[in-house]
Amino acid sequence: MKPTLVLVDDEERILRSLAMLFRPHYSLFTTVDAREALDYVRNHPTHVIVSDQRMPAMRGADLLKAVKDISPNTMRLLLTGYSELEAIVASVNEGEVFRFINKPWDAAELKQTVNHAAEIALNLFSAEPAVRPPVATLTETGSFVAPQPGEGILVIDDDAEVYKAVQEIVGPAQPVHWASSLEQAFALLAEREIGVVISELFVRREAIALALKLLKAQHPEVVTIVMTPFQDTTVLIGLINQGQVYRFLPKPIRRGPLGMNIASALRHHRALKSAPRLREAHAVETLRQPEDSVMATRVMGFLGRLRNRNFASSRA
Template structure:
């Protein structure tokens, strides 16, 4: 049982219309517990408001209000106390009502024994104490989660303005500064700030993916790919990538446009980022096969590929292979998390120097519709 301060007795309320039962109950347990009694619901509610008992007993058969009806009213106003029904009958319907309407912890049949009542009180208090602790922990977690959300939102968005300013200043410097060493230093600044910008964007994507509600719409593949390319690196990707797209569509596709865009954005960004040094333009092959059940997406690049020992690690948070240090270590983790939100899956095949191919499968939420 939960240890408690022995100087603080458990507060117990007993409601019964028969005064003899109330006197007997109080005489039996007043030394061990702080006992309050009431012979009508009005007095019982007054005691609940004033003394806040942790355990409530109520007789079931009373002339005005049944024990179940009383408990049903109590839990609307005072949900914390643990409720125990005392009844001289074992009517199944009463028991069902007690569980469904009164949300009772247990019921005890008359005539009750002192030992049974004591066990019931101690166990009920343990439950009361555990619920209170759990509620406190939930409140603490909600507070921490809200603070974390505010922190992530503030940090990620407040960083965007200075990052944009630094990138703008670097562009101006490239126009005005011609000295070789200075240009080299500005190039390093530009690369570092772009890495920071990538990390901030990934944090925002992670935050949005974890918080955004699912919203299913009909997805137009052509618009989807255009949206992705327009989003990547302020349009520079269109000049740096050769997209080969194939669509085999046998049904309308409905899915979470926001998360599908996240998936394709990160995969195409990786294809561009990890092209071979001798490639002027990254090449990405996109294949979409859509039927009434699901959509299969294949994203194949022709870049440096993934080391065999890294294939099983690439979807872990912050994993970056030694030959792929340009990434943030978040992109593919976000991809897998977004797919998990949609009930999708992903696998990859790759060899060093031969590129990588990602296979994504996402359920078509229209499969049960009549359209």
């Protein structure tokens, strides 16, 4: 059976170019109308959707959010010619996209990415019935319920006020750990069971985006929220594609949204932990060549010790 691929762009010329890449191997539905794409997904099993961001009737991020709600096993890719901060943040926080793709695209890379997404979706669709919804993480009054094993929260930030704010939001039910350096972060990861990481991108003037990418590649069940005033779109796109960051949140902290996103991240962690097949939907793009080989060596050393701890605990 050919996987079904939906292509959405308000420019006919771009739709034709995309269709030429995929027609022999996919059952295609192409449209310039986001609402028509949404109707199609409602009524047909759809394995992959590729949508432009800038469209007159609906933003691509809004379309992909609606697709996620209707068909969560459909893999979602956002295509755009503009590296806009708003689009990047929305693609993660609202659409939970698999990949963010810049125009003009590399045809071979785009085909490889879509093929990978389709392979994952076929596995997810064949794994019915769907995974049970994870246990609630908030009570009716808005407080956090008692954690399950392996659900500690790690705050990586050299600002103690961020750690205190997370502690106050979560309350006594959830263990919250604090690292003000990368070394402390990986020491805590080796010692504690961590389900959610809340991290700055610069700690003690050291860029740690690469560390977050490598952590996700080795431990796909760990869910990362990036909270930063940093607005470099290239770095943020890399964190989507190579780090599968769960949320981007701005500073200064807004406690209401942060609390809701922590609860959502814990639910997502539980789902990933209970259904290993679901982790495929959050597979990271391979880092072809780490941008910082010294940092990569340090991080891989940390992760090696973390693997050894996990292996030892599994043998105990």
